[in-house]
Every structure is written in C-alpha cells, then in structure tokens.
Amino acid sequence: MSNIGRLLKGFCNGYFGDSYEDKRVEGEGVDWIVARDINGFPLMATFSNEEQKNELLNDGKKRKIN
Known part of the structure; x- marks a missing residue:
C-alpha cells in the first residue's frame, strides 16, 4: 500500500527531526x-526496517491523522 499523498500530523516521534509542522508524503x-x-521544505525520515516505518504510520492511524 502506498502512502504517497498521505498527511502526517505534527512531530511524528521525531523521525523528521525537529519538525512540528504537518507534512505530506511525497x-x-x-x-x-x-x-x-x-x-514547502522537504524532509526525510529513515528507519531501521520496514516494520519500524509501519509503526510510525500505524500510530498515525490510531490517532486518526490520515
């Protein structure tokens, strides 16, 4: 499932550094x-593996950020 276009709200557990702004996956x-x-600033988050990335995205679903 692609997350391109998905809105991520706020801090995102710090994966995008000190960014507290909402961001859209590109x-x-x-x-x-x-x-x-x-x-308009591009931000990159890296993870140890796909499972860690999905934890961030699934946490957002629990908080209804999508």
Whole structure:
C-alpha cells in the first residue's frame, strides 16, 4: 500500500527531526519516507526496517491523522 499523498500530523516521534509542522508524503521506500512540510521544505525520515516505518504510520492511524 502506498502512502504517497498521505498527511502526517505534527512531530511524528521525531523521525523528521525537529519538525512540528504537518507534512505530506511525497516518496517512500522500504525503510524511508520523504515528505514536504506546510512551508514547502522537504524532509526525510529513515528507519531501521520496514516494520519500524509501519509503526510510525500505524500510530498515525490510531490517532486518526490520515
């Protein structure tokens, strides 16, 4: 399932550094996500594996951020 276009709210457990802005996923791989914040800055998050990436995304579903 592709997460491209998905809105991620807020801090995202710090995976995108100090960004507290909402961001939209623009690209994704097995263990990385590239997103752009509301100010137009690209941000990249890397993960140890796909499971760790999915934990971030599934946490968002629990909080209804999608």
